[in-house]
Amino acid sequence: MLIKNSESHFGVVAILFHWAMAILIIGLLILGLYMVRLPISLEKLKFYGWHKECGMLAFLLVIARSIWRVSNLIPSLTLPWWEKLAARTVHYAFYGFMFAMPITGWIITSSSGLPVSFFGLFVFPDLISPNPDTMQLFQQIHKWxxxxLIATIFLHAAAALKHHFIDKDDILRRMLY
Ligand code: HEM
Incomplete structure (x- = not known):
């Protein structure tokens, strides 16, 4: 297996980024939806802390992943033009979500006057000063x-499974090995 992508295959770094971030982001979605529904408690605050730290990890990873992507070939998709357009649109939408989710989460935290710590190693600077209206607005934006993102993940996974089981092509396989 190659480190970098080739014209027809993903390299090991792109594959690791893909699956590590898929697991991290799906975990963050489940944790986020769960924690907001808990009554105020120490447990809720602990989950918020984990969510913020893992969310910032996702942010650092998407920066590294984007740098890797632009400095690499993107394996070509041999598909009808409309399917290629749909696939690329979904891929760019993912990058939009992967940046927008952590940034809006960071804004919620800064606007509520709380720090964003990175696993106790350092604290990220506040993006804006505390403001309850801004906090409420960005809570809504982050939620929607x-x-x-959840809808896009289902669409993406359904398309990958269709290619694997119905079209029997190598689109899913090349993101595995
Ligand atoms: C890819 C990264 C992230 C994903 C997928 C994600 C996902 C979610 C989801 C699904 C919710 C529940 C929304 C609701 O139902 O109201 C949530 C809530 C929340 N997230 Fe994130 N999040 C991410 C990153 C972050 C980051 C980096 C921070 C802060 C530094 C953050 C702070 C929050 C906070 C404070 C809430 C609770 C909002 C409330 O109380 O209404 N998130 N997140």
Missing amino acids: LGYG
Whole structure:
């Protein structure tokens, strides 16, 4: 297996980024939806802390992943033009979500006057000063982006499974090995 992508295959770094971020983001979605429904408690605060730290990890990873993507070939898709357009649109939408989710989460936290710590190693600077109206607005934005991301994940997974089981091509396989 190659480190970098080739014209027809993903390299090991792109594959690791893909699956590590898939697991991290799906975990963040489940944790986010669960924790907001808990009554105020120490447990809720602990989950918020984990969510924020893992969310910032996702942010650092998407920056590294984007740098890797632009400095690599993107394996070509041999598909009808409309399917290629749909696939690329979904891929770019994912990058939009992967940046927008952590940034809006960071804004919620800064606007509520709380720090964003990174696993106790350091604290990220506040993006804006505390403001309850801004906090409420960005809570809504973060929530609806989350719902949009969930819908996009289902679409993406359904398309990958269709290619694997119905079209029997190598689109899913090349993101595995
Ligand atoms: C890819 C990264 C992230 C994903 C997928 C994600 C996902 C979610 C989801 C689905 C919710 C529940 C929304 C609701 O139902 O109201 C949520 C809530 C929340 N997230 Fe994130 N999040 C991410 C990153 C972050 C980051 C980096 C922070 C802060 C530094 C953050 C802070 C929050 C906070 C404070 C809430 C609770 C909002 C409330 O109380 O209404 N998130 N997140």
